[in-house]
Amino acid sequence: MKTFVKHIKNNHGLTLIELLATIVVMTIVMGVMYNVLANGISVSKKIGTEEMLRDEADYVVTMMMNELNSKGFDLVKDCSEETTPHTCVELVDSKGASYKKYESESESSSDVFYDVESEEKPESEQESIKLQIKETKVSHQHFFINDQSIVSEGNYKSSTIKLSCNSSDTTTKTCSNGILELNLHISDPSLSKPLQLESIFGF
Numbered sequence: 001m002k003t004f005v006k007h008i009k010n011n012h013g014l015t016l017i018e019l020l021a022t023i024v025v026m027t028i029v030m031g032v033m034y035n036v037l038a039n040g041i042s043v044s045k046k047i048g049t050e051e052m053l054r055d056e057a058d059y060v061v062t063m064m065m066n067e068l069n070s071k072g073f074d075l076v077k078d079c080s081e082e083t084t085p086h087t088c089v090e091l092v093d094s095k096g097a098s099y100k101k102y103e104s105e106s107e108s109s110s111d112v113f114y115d116v117e118s119e120e121k122p123e124s125e126q127e128s129i130k131l132q133i134k135e136t137k138v139s140h141q142h143f144f145i146n147d148q149s150i151v152s153e154g155n156y157k158s159s160t161i162k163l164s165c166n167s168s169d170t171t172t173k174t175c176s177n178g179i180l181e182l183n184l185h186i187s188d189p190s191l192s193k194p195l196q197l198e199s200i201f202g203f
Helices: 001-007 016-070
Strands: 075-078 088-093 095-104 112-120 126-136 140-145 158-169 174-184 195-202
Touching: 016 126, 016 140, 016 174, 016 195, 088 158, 126 158
Parallel strands: none
Antiparallel strands: 075 088, 075 174, 088 126, 095 112, 126 140, 158 174, 174 195
């Protein structure tokens, strides 16, 4: 009992070795906790950035689909420059309807008939929509519809719009029917590699 009371009354505190050991253990624990927290924040930020870029890509594709579906067009042209292939296509409404009126020659009938035919419009009356990937600043590219930028945070450098024709005039790169292949490469400083998405449109 006297020994127990003696230990209770011992108030000399921690030795230097015990204090150093405590500091070392706390440092190791704090380092591990910091790494876990930092990695969690980094992964969360990466996932958030990928979701944002996917939403932007969906918006770009939706805008293109709206243009394809809302406007009538007869031809698709590859308007890319030689230095930047597969970066521009133009949807052209080149034909219009003409009507020929026919009247019945019978005296007992006054029926009127119309024959509808498709004919080439004068070039000045043709309408077109241009879909293009072009540089907005050094090493940074965006999508444009008729020279109007589609607002986005991602960099679309190395993205392509490839035109594949079922039947075409290879000298003018013009198609009346075929496939548009949209390959999106979207980069962001917080991502280690670009996000890659692909869409295909038939016409």
